[in-house]
Amino acid sequence: MTIAEALGAADLEAREARLLLAEASGFSQASVIAFPERTLSREAEERFLSFAARRRRGEPVAYIVGHKEFYGLELAVTPAVLIPRPETELLVELSLQAEFSSAVDLGTGSGALALALKRHRPGARVVAVEASAAALAVARRNAVKHGLEVEFRHGRWFEPLAAERVDLLISNPPYIALGDPHLAGLGHEPAQALEAGPDGLEHLRRLVAGAARHLNPGGRLLLEHGLGQDAEVRGLMQVAGLRGVRTWPDLAGIPRVTGGKA
Ligand code: GLN
Numbered sequence: 001m002t003i004a005e006a007l008g009a010a011d012l013e014a015r016e017a018r019l020l021l022a023e024a025s026g027f028s029q030a031s032v033i034a035f036p037e038r039t040l041s042r043e044a045e046e047r048f049l050s051f052a053a054r055r056r057r058g059e060p061v062a063y064i065v066g067h068k069e070f071y072g073l074e075l076a077v078t079p080a081v082l083i084p085r086p087e088t089e090l091l092v093e094l095s096l097q098a099e100f101s102s103a104v105d106l107g108t109g110s111g112a113l114a115l116a117l118k119r120h121r122p123g124a125r126v127v128a129v130e131a132s133a134a135a136l137a138v139a140r141r142n143a144v145k146h147g148l149e150v151e152f153r154h155g156r157w158f159e160p161l162a163a164e165r166v167d168l169l170i171s172n173p174p175y176i177a178l179g180d181p182h183l184a185g186l187g188h189e190p191a192q193a194l195e196a197g198p199d200g201l202e203h204l205r206r207l208v209a210g211a212a213r214h215l216n217p218g219g220r221l222l223l224e225h226g227l228g229q230d231a232e233v234r235g236l237m238q239v240a241g242l243r244g245v246r247t248w249p250d251l252a253g254i255p256r257v258t259g260g261k262a
Contacts, residue, residue: 001045003027004036010052016061017052023065024048059188071116075142080134082193084112087250088172090257091224092116094248098220100124100167106157106207107131107173109193111139111150117170118148127151129160132192157203158210165216172224173203201232208236215262222259230255 001009003021010017022029025044040048051064062068062083067076070084071092077083095103095117102125105114114128128150130136136154143150153160174193176183177200186194196202204225211221221242225233230247237245242260250256 001040002036003032003038003040006040006045006048007032007036009049010055012052012055016055019061020051020055020064021048024051063188068110070110070112071119073112073115073119073142073146075110075112075115076138076145077110078134078138079188080132080190081110081138082172082189084110087252087254087256088112088224089116090248090250091170091172091222092120094222094257094259095168095170095220096120098168100220102166102216103127103168103170104129104161104166104214106169106171107193107203108139108152109135109172111142113170113172114139114150115142115146115148118150119146125151125166127153127161127166129153129155129157131156132190135190135193157206158214161214163213165214165219167216167219168222169207169211169215169219170222171207173207175200175204175224175226175229200226200229201236204229204233205236208233208240208242211242212240212262217262219262220259221262222257224257225255227254230258233258 007017018029018032021032024047025040054064060083062077063079067074068083071089103117104127106129108114108128108130114126118126140152174196176194178195178198234245237260245260247255247258
């Protein structure tokens with residue numbers, strides 16, 4: 001089977017088909033485009049057709065190929081972790097605007113936020129907390145892959161921090177309300193990384209409530225949230241006594257990150 005025949009047989013959007021073919025064959029995407037008449041090896045053809053079938057059944061490309069780029073880092077991903085989203089890069093950008101010598105990423109998943117922070121602030125101590133042992137294994141693998149010394153801790157939210165205080169607390173917690181139709185489209189990703197009680201605020205509430213006990217004076221809390229949750233999250237932070245509470249929009253203009261200072 002030639003490249004052109006394989007792409008035609010895939011029955012997928014052209015860009016995705018090329019990406020999967022490049023992964024399956026080891027050819028670059030540029031050569032997939034430039035040499036449509038090239039014949040695929042038997043193994044590459046079989047691998048590609050199986051990738052394409054998985055994609056047609058709705059499996060995300062990142063799980064099929066096993067990696068996803070986040071803030072310039074190529075991260076391994078498995079179905080044990082949420083696939084890092086481009087809008088979450090805003091949380092990294094805002095974090096890097098602040099001065100900090102210690103930071104904690106709560107619910108690190110693939111390690112995306114913690115590893116991006118460590119890459120850009122190598123002198124800072126960065127801790128990553130994760131409740132899922134399977135996710136933590138993926139995050140550790142990513143740290144090794146990029147040679148980044150993040151401290152990993154297994155546990156729920158603040159539990160593994162004991163009485164420790166830091167300069168920066170960040171999290172992209174689960175924030176989708178049970179029953180939100182959006183969840184149906186995310187069935188391949190871990191529910192525990194997405195679902196957040198009847199109003200979607202269960203984990204955001206817990207994170208805001210615990211932040212003051214774990215921030216140094218002047219330290220910052222930055223939390224990602226969903227569309228329409230910004231006013232409630234600002235309210236929670238104000239009630240918790242944080243100062244300078246405000247929200248920033250993502251590149252799509254959706255209020256996406258809310259933060260405040262201890
Ligand atoms: N932003 C993700 C989505 O809506 C959800 C991530 C999360 O709940 N933290 O697809």
